[in-house]
Amino acid sequence: MTEPSSVNAQTPTSLNILIVDDSAMMRTMIKRAAALTGLPIGQIYEAADGLQALAVLQQQHVDALFTDINMPVMTGIELLQQIAGHERWQHMVRVIISTDGSVARRDEADGLDVRFYVEKPFRPEVMRDVLSDLTVAR
Amino acid sequence: MCSPISLSPAEYHDTLLAAVSEVAENSLFAFADASEQAAFEAAAAAPLTDGGSDWLSACVHFSGPVAGRFELTVPEPLARHLCASFSGAEAPDEINEADLVDFTGELSNMMCGTWLTRTRRQDAFSLTPPAVHRGAPQIPGSEDAASELCYLSIDEAPIRLAVQWGIAPPPSQERADG
Numbered sequence: 584m585t586e587p588s589s590v591n592a593q594t595p596t597s598l599n600i601l602i603v604d605d606s607a608m609m610r611t612m613i614k615r616a617a618a619l620t621g622l623p624i625g626q627i628y629e630a631a632d633g634l635q636a637l638a639v640l641q642q643q644h645v646d647a648l649f650t651d652i653n654m655p656v657m658t659g660i661e662l663l664q665q666i667a668g669h670e671r672w673q674h675m676v677r678v679i680i681s682t683d684g685s686v687a688r689r690d691e692a693d694g695l696d697v698r699f700y701v702e703k704p705f706r707p708e709v710m711r712d713v714l715s716d717l718t719v720a721r
Numbered sequence: 722m723c724s725p726i727s728l729s730p731a732e733y734h735d736t737l738l739a740a741v742s743e744v745a746e747n748s749l750f751a752f753a754d755a756s757e758q759a760a761f762e763a764a765a766a767a768p769l770t771d772g773g774s775d776w777l778s779a780c781v782h783f784s785g786p787v788a789g790r791f792e793l794t795v796p797e798p799l800a801r802h803l804c805a806s807f808s809g810a811e812a813p814d815e816i817n818e819a820d821l822v823d824f825t826g827e828l829s830n831m832m833c834g835t836w837l838t839r840t841r842r843q844d845a846f847s848l849t850p851p852a853v854h855r856g857a858p859q860i861p862g863s864e865d866a867a868s869e870l871c872y873l874s875i876d877e878a879p880i881r882l883a884v885q886w887g888i889a890p891p892p893s894q895e896r897a898d899g
Binding site for chain 2: 605606607608609611612615653654655681682683684685686687688691702704705706
């Protein structure tokens with residue numbers, strides 16, 4: 584896992600992203616932060632829990648997954664465990680956005696191909712830095 | 722009541738203020754400060770017809786090395802103001818009831834999660850989905866699990882945080898993993 588770096592000036596390609604959070608307002612905030620980056624975003628999909636996210640992932644092409652941890656039905660950690668090792672999602676970037684930034688939770692995310700771990704609350708600039716890193720890396 | 726998180730009353734207050742300040746400044750473009758019980762109670766006692774406000778309370782249960790209940794109580798005008806900042810709405814009046822309730826719950830979730838992470842950095846906690854209700858502020862707790870109360874303000878409006886220890890999540894909200 585890494586912390587997001589500053590914006591890179593290379594030409595990026597658009598990203599389809601999936602935002603998974605049980606709070607509709609938090610999903611709105613993340614979408615707004617993504618839009619404010621000015622970076623090319625393709626489709627934005629939403630899910631309220633890990634199970635809904637799995638259904639989206641089965642049907643849509645997603646480049647980057649942004650998931651909360653504490654959610655009903657299926658947590659973010661359980662979602663990441665479900666998709667770990669599947670060839671279909673091998674190149675999908677995983678980002679955790681959670682209030683739980685504890686060492687124990689970060690350790691739990693290790694080994695689940697999580698590229699960024701963003702702690703809530705976060706400034707909108709953090710989303711810009713994360714998306715910028717993702718777009719230039721593709 | 723002895724807190725399982727080993728903090729003096731002053732440290733307890735300071736860590737909650739630090740967590741609320743972090744949430745306010747990073748996500749809400751707002752400013753949090755210390756306040757007093759009298760200011761909160763005066764606002765709560767103001768009749769609705771005399772410019773007083775309705776109130777929202779949002780509660781999350783946390784479980785991990787220690788378990789408990791965290792409740793935020795906030796006047797509706799402040800919740801609307803913060804929700805507009807958070808969501809990018811043009812004006813607080815644009816916020817509908819469902820979004821206001823969702824936001825207030827998420828606010829309590831962010832405050833509780835930030836506070837737990839800052840005070841117990843090594844430990845993972847699971848949080849239940851927030852339960853939000855309207856109504857005049859009540860003092861939560863009983864003799865078995867007294868509340869530790871903390872009075873703060875955000876953008877000069879009073880809020881109250883209440884933490885109870887040893888309260889297990891309702892069975893329907895328990896999760897196996899965080």
